[in-house]
Amino acid sequence: MSAPGQDRVLIFDTTLRDGEQSPGCSMTVAQKLRVARTLAEMGVDIIEAGFAAASPRDLEAIEEVARAVEGPTICSLARCHEADIAQAARALAPARKKRLHVFIATSPIHREHKLGLSPDQVVERAVAGVRLAREFCRDVEFSAEDAMRTEPAFLVDVISAVIEAGATTVNIPDTVGYTTPAEMAARVALLRSRVPGIDQVVISAHCHDDLGMAVANSLAAVHAGARQVECTINGIGERAGNCALEEVVMALKTRADHFGVETAIDTRGLYPASRQLAAIIGSFVPANKAIVGDNAFAHEAGIHQHGMLANRETYEIMRPEEVGIHRSTLVLGKHSGRHALAERVGQLGFTVTDVELEQLFVRFKHLADRKRQVFDADIEALLAGEAGETDMPWRLQSLHTTSSLGEGQIPSAAVALMGADGRSVREAATGDGPVDALLKAMARATAIDFELVSMRVRSVSEGEDAQGEAELTARIDGVLQAGRGVDTDIVAACAQAFLEIINRVSRQQGSRAPAWVQPAATPGHASPRASASG
Numbered sequence: 111m112s113a114p115g116q117d118r119v120l121i122f123d124t125t126l127r128d129g130e131q132s133p134g135c136s137m138t139v140a141q142k143l144r145v146a147r148t149l150a151e152m153g154v155d156i157i158e159a160g161f162a163a164a165s166p167r168d169l170e171a172i173e174e175v176a177r178a179v180e181g182p183t184i185c186s187l188a189r190c191h192e193a194d195i196a197q198a199a200r201a202l203a204p205a206r207k208k209r210l211h212v213f214i215a216t217s218p219i220h221r222e223h224k225l226g227l228s229p230d231q232v233v234e235r236a237v238a239g240v241r242l243a244r245e246f247c248r249d250v251e252f253s254a255e256d257a258m259r260t261e262p263a264f265l266v267d268v269i270s271a272v273i274e275a276g277a278t279t280v281n282i283p284d285t286v287g288y289t290t291p292a293e294m295a296a297r298v299a300l301l302r303s304r305v306p307g308i309d310q311v312v313i314s315a316h317c318h319d320d321l322g323m324a325v326a327n328s329l330a331a332v333h334a335g336a337r338q339v340e341c342t343i344n345g346i347g348e349r350a351g352n353c354a355l356e357e358v359v360m361a362l363k364t365r366a367d368h369f370g371v372e373t374a375i376d377t378r379g380l381y382p383a384s385r386q387l388a389a390i391i392g393s394f395v396p397a398n399k400a401i402v403g404d405n406a407f408a409h410e411a412g413i414h415q416h417g418m419l420a421n422r423e424t425y426e427i428m429r430p431e432e433v434g435i436h437r438s439t440l441v442l443g444k445h446s447g448r449h450a451l452a453e454r455v456g457q458l459g460f461t462v463t464d465v466e467l468e469q470l471f472v473r474f475k476h477l478a479d480r481k482r483q484v485f486d487a488d489i490e491a492l493l494a495g496e497a498g499e500t501d502m503p504w505r506l507q508s509l510h511t512t513s514s515l516g517e518g519q520i521p522s523a524a525v526a527l528m529g530a531d532g533r534s535v536r537e538a539a540t541g542d543g544p545v546d547a548l549l550k551a552m553a554r555a556t557a558i559d560f561e562l563v564s565m566r567v568r569s570v571s572e573g574e575d576a577q578g579e580a581e582l583t584a585r586i587d588g589v590l591q592a593g594r595g596v597d598t599d600i601v602a603a604c605a606q607a608f609l610e611i612i613n614r615v616s617r618q619q620g621s622r623a624p625a626w627v628q629p630a631a632t633p634g635h636a637s638p639r640a641s642a643s644g
């Protein structure tokens with residue numbers, strides 16, 4: 111990738127790598143592809159689609175993104191190991207524009223306790239990694255992991271060596287979120303003054319948010335001359351997360367007078383991207399979150415409202431429309447057609463293929479039959495569903511739950527699920543409440559062993575027939591899995607959320623259908639709970 115002009119900052123999105131590797135944020139290949147398309151649509155320069163050597167699924171996701179997503183450069187992370195670099199190169203092969211991103215830790219604590227390498231050995235490995243990566247790819251990024259806790263003079267040596275070896279971007283991560291804006295600016299200035307050839311490469315910042323300074327530190331790096339920022343949608347990522355893309359982009363745009371740089375991001379895509387990701391990974395965006403939170407543009411205090419009416423700029427430094435928030439009073443209903451739906455989807459900032467629109471329209475009609483008015487929030491909720499996931503090993507055929515209050519009453523649930531082979535499995539369970547009973551019954555029917563970690567429900571729109579959104583996180587085989595469901599019946603929304611988890615786990619692990627629904631099961635051994643559904 112050629113170096114940007116001095117007034118242009120490259121946006122390197124790592125939602126699908128650093129973001130996805132944090133607990134509860136894992137995504138299927140199809141979901142990663144949807145996020146990647148959204149990022150491309152928004153004008154992100156580089157998409158880090160994964161860490162190819164981490165797992166076969168990571169490799170597959172990078173390959174898929176590389177094959178299907180046009181526009182941005184597609185990147186894979188790799189350690190400075192031959193096998194990692196070869197895997198990354200393989201995953202990136204279909205990409206029109208590709209980047210190989212190699213890293214090694216450089217700080218004394220990592221060198222000594224994690225790698226067991228001397229400073230010279232670290233330099234040697236870094237150089238060898240970059241040289242090998244250059245054999246596969248002209249665009250090579252090098253990251254000095256834990257750069258901000260690395261001795262400044264040693265960092266200068268490492269960065270000088272990798273530039274000589276062929277790195278085209280040098281990244282200085284604040285891996286543990288420890289640094290301050292002043293330190294970050296000083297580190298960039300040091301590299302710019304001491305590293306030979308630094309003007310020929312792009313300096314990048316990759317900041318974690320442990321002390322809440324990831325965005326401030328990234329901006330300080332840009333102010334000092336960095337021309338790439340690594341960030342994630344909603345700031346997801348390891349521990350407290352990464353620099354939030356929407357925040358750093360809007361800071362650079364709103365304070366262009368101060369920073370004097372621009373990005374290629376179409377900022378109207380920020381809010382839709384945030385909502386899409388939140389729905390996919392099953393996490394709420396806090397109401398007071400900068401740029402994309404529900405309250406980010408709300409003005410409640412009387413004195414503020416008065417000022418806003420007189421002149422919006424009294425209290426508003428950005429317009430909600432600039433970040434893709436369109437408050438509309440227009441509602442759709444059961445008589446609205448495909449065209450009206452497509453138009454509304456476009457106005458909300460989403461892009462869908464014809465096939466996705468068809469699937470969406472079916473879900474929309476289904477919802478409109480049960481709900482008088484379909485609001486923007488309902489459409490966003492539908493858009494965020496598992497569209498495109500046709501490979502659903504399990505389908506929920508029916509559910510019945512009872513709640514209870516009073517001595518001796520026990521909440522219960524009965525479910526029927528259809529497996530991939532078309533057979534129906536019926537199960538029942540009791541629990542602390544109807545949802546507890548429901549999840550237990552569904553888990554029994556699908557032979558999944560789970561521990562519920564969290565459950566959140568909320569109303570996505572207004573009125574007595576508002577849709578409820580349920581987000582569940584469950585631990586299955588030691589891995590956190592999130593699922594989301596939306597329905598006018600909140601218990602059904604919980605069932606959908608859990609079904610999403612069950613289906614994802616089933617797809618990941620191969621069929622988890624119990625023996626009695628496997629085609630190989632002999633009729634004589636079939637469980638009485640399983641019945642042919644025709």
Ligand code: KIV
Nearest residue numbers: 213253255256283285
């Ligand atoms: O935080 C970090 O140091 C990283 C590197 C691998 C870039 O994510």
Ligand code: ZN
Nearest residue numbers: 128283285316
């Ligand atoms: Zn990181």
